[in-house]
Amino acid sequence: MIRTDDLRKEFRTRRTTAVAVDGLTLEVPRGRVTGLLGLNGAGKTTTIKIMATLLHQTSGTVRVDELDPLRQPDAVRRRINLIAGGERMVYARMTGRENLWYFGRLYDVPRAVLRGRVEELLELVGLTAAADTTVERYSRGMAQRLSIARGLVNDPAYLLLDEPTLGLDAPIARDLRRLVARLAREGTGVLLTSHYLTEVEELCGHVYVIGEGRHVTAGSPAELTARAGCHRTVRIRLAERSPGVEAAVAAFAARLGTDAGLEPADDGGVVVSLSHPDDVAGPLAMAVVAAGGTLAGLEVAEPSLEDAILALADAPRLVTA
Amino acid sequence: MPTPPPAVTVAWATFHRTWSVTRRAYPWSYFVGTLMLGVFTVGLAHLGLEAIGGGRVAASFAAATGTADYLGYITVGAAAFMFTTHGILWVAKALIQEQREGTLGALLVTPPGRLPYLAGFTAFAYTAIALEVTVLVACARVLGVRLESTGPPDALLAVLALGVAVFGMSAVLSAVMIIAGEAHITQNTLFFAIALLSGFTFPRQDLPAVLRWAGELVPTTAAMDVVRGAFTTGAGVSPGRLAAALGLGLAYAVAGLRWLPLAERHAMQRSY
Incomplete structure (x- = not known):
């Protein structure tokens, strides 16, 4: 050694x-x-x-x-x-x-x-x-x-x-x-x-x-x-926009003390994204379905080492040489 | 066949490597180019002696050098200066060349110390220089120069004295070069100093006393006295001057080899 x-x-x-x-x-x-x-x-x-x-x-x-x-x-x-x-x-x-x-x-x-x-x-x-x-x-x-x-x-x-x-x-x-x-x-x-x-x-x-x-x-x-407390990011694609579902997602995010993102998708639907240290994919999906939404897709991005390093120090301070 | 000691293996591998690389990188053009310096020196001395001196030297020159053969004096001096400068160029610049090529770090993480490595370089350098000096002396003979050798034992002692002096100075200069990070100013300063102080092309008696004493600190000065005794004056090798050349040359070598690890670490702070 x-x-x-x-x-x-x-x-x-x-x-x-x-x-x-x-x-x-x-x-x-x-x-x-x-x-x-x-x-x-x-x-x-x-x-x-x-x-x-x-x-x-x-x-x-x-x-x-x-x-x-x-x-x-x-x-x-x-x-x-x-x-x-x-x-x-x-x-x-x-x-x-x-x-x-x-x-x-x-x-x-x-x-x-x-x-x-x-x-x-x-x-x-x-x-x-x-x-x-x-x-x-x-x-x-x-x-x-x-x-x-x-x-x-x-x-x-x-x-x-x-x-x-x-x-x-x-x-x-x-x-x-x-x-x-x-x-x-x-x-x-x-x-x-x-x-x-x-x-x-x-x-x-x-x-x-x-x-x-x-x-x-x-x-x-x-x-x-x-x-480093890095966040997983859950992305759920909904087939169509729904004010009820969007309200449910916002309420879910508020309970976790975070914000949810809503972005229009190319196919006319919407992509909901939410970052949190815990695995919240299941509860979020259930909240969407309970509000009448239809899931067209779901993915979870696990935190990477790069996320951890960036969390440990400001990104500009990361050594690149 | 018994396995040679690691130091011999390293020295031989370095000799072989340098021979291959030099043959590949510097074909005959390099050999001819470096030879021209010595040939022109002897040729110009010949022309000067004939045109200015009418083929004769002043009595004061003969008294100072122990010979009236000016061309023989110049030929020996030119050959010794070629031996010295080319030896220093090869051996002292070996490590800074590694630094420039980006191979110094790779070399320094290998187990052998610097002595077998430099010994391999020295063996190559002296082999190449022997060829150059042989051709130079042959050219001088064509111009009618005859050298006054006092015999093979003295000739060997003279080569040994000059070889040890050059190796010692190269070891010190090698450390200076990798600390300074440059070679040209360092080597040319040294070449100027030894050309002035060591009696290669004019008698040291012509120098002011302070410079004559300064010359005694340079190993090539005593070595040149040995060379002159063996090849110019016919007086043979002076044991005192031989001891001075070997002693000073070895002292320089020990100092250089002890200094090199510090110089190498200094160089490593800057790069691999």
């Missing part, structure tokens, strides 16, 4: 001290995708860089399977790898195969093992046909896929993913998500930062939300949405 305790990182200049991470405690166990979501000035990338041994913390501790990155950086580096979206992290003038071979040798992967692993990884990321093409002739998506293969060349116990799908086409991003989910199922501990909240919601079993370097909240995506 990767564990940080009361982690703090300050960046000092001659005149100022900026606190990027402030008292962060989190755990990244094997076999799970752990999300790290950030509000403005969050310190996500700084946290990942500390875990990856690229930066030293100002105070607090990091342990990777009980190893201290400050004292045993080489041993930690053998257990981890890092993939950062938006950064190439592979050599442009080398071919895909040469890149994987070189990084494999840096990790001291035995030649006999590396030979097979390079071919497996090229196949895994769909670059077998382009294996002997230099990276400078790759598309952005191909280079990113190679970067992902590079991140797996040492068969890491922990994979640190910093915005890994940034700028990727949707099908490639989907393939990457499938790969990450598979790695976690097979026992890899994954720490994921992403500003695509649907991605985090899809992959992560546990999410830490941090803001300005400090812990805000943590839990599974479902727990976060429940904790």
